[in-house]
Amino acid sequence: MGKQHYQITVNGEAKDILAEPRELLIHTLREQLNITGPHVGCETSHCGACTVDIDGRSIKACTVFTAQVAGKEITTVEGLGEPGKLHILQEMFKEHHGLQCGYCTPGMITRAHRLLQEIPNPTEEEVRFGIAGNLCRCTGYQNIVKSILAAAAVMNASQEAAE
Ligand code: FES
Numbered sequence: 001m002g003k004q005h006y007q008i009t010v011n012g013e014a015k016d017i018l019a020e021p022r023e024l025l026i027h028t029l030r031e032q033l034n035i036t037g038p039h040v041g042c043e044t045s046h047c048g049a050c051t052v053d054i055d056g057r058s059i060k061a062c063t064v065f066t067a068q069v070a071g072k073e074i075t076t077v078e079g080l081g082e083p084g085k086l087h088i089l090q091e092m093f094k095e096h097h098g099l100q101c102g103y104c105t106p107g108m109i110t111r112a113h114r115l116l117q118e119i120p121n122p123t124e125e126e127v128r129f130g131i132a133g134n135l136c137r138c139t140g141y142q143n144i145v146k147s148i149l150a151a152a153a154v155m156n157a158s159q160e161a162a163e
């Protein structure tokens with residue numbers, strides 16, 4: 001079967017994609033749309049470097065065909081902050097040294113973003129379990145976990161202040 005048109009929404013923008021049915025979402029994002037936050041680590045669903053959010057769930061973009069996400073809303077790390085303003089998770093990763101080489105970081109932050117919606121006030125154990133599908137070769141996870149817990153604390157405090 002040849003290329004076909006698919007409509008997907010990425011970071012709030014509708015995109016018309018021409019792709020073969022076998023094209024993986026990670027390749028559509030990086031090569032067609034130039035959205036290079038999601039990284040290719042293993043392409044075998046192990047590392048989580050390619051993690052994106054699809055309709056409110058963390059999904060590894062090397063495990064789905066673009067054809068399967070037609071009509072769905074996809075959020076990548078590029079869609080988390082605002083122009084000129086980092087998301088609080090990005091701020092906390094910066095402040096608490098939650099990254100070294102940075103290769104896992106876009107997937108890790110995108111997963112953490114969804115995790116904090118699933119569990120707004122997680123324990124350390126819940127954070128560690130929640131990011132178990134994302135591998136980091138550099139940090140030993142200590143500072144990643146610290147960054148996510150710090151972001152949760154800031155988000156909860158600002159939520160309480162708003163109430
Ligand atoms: S590149 Fe997708 S899980 Fe590793």
Ligand code: FES
Pocket residue numbers: 098099100101102103104105135136137138139
């Ligand atoms: S910061 Fe290098 S792989 Fe995580």
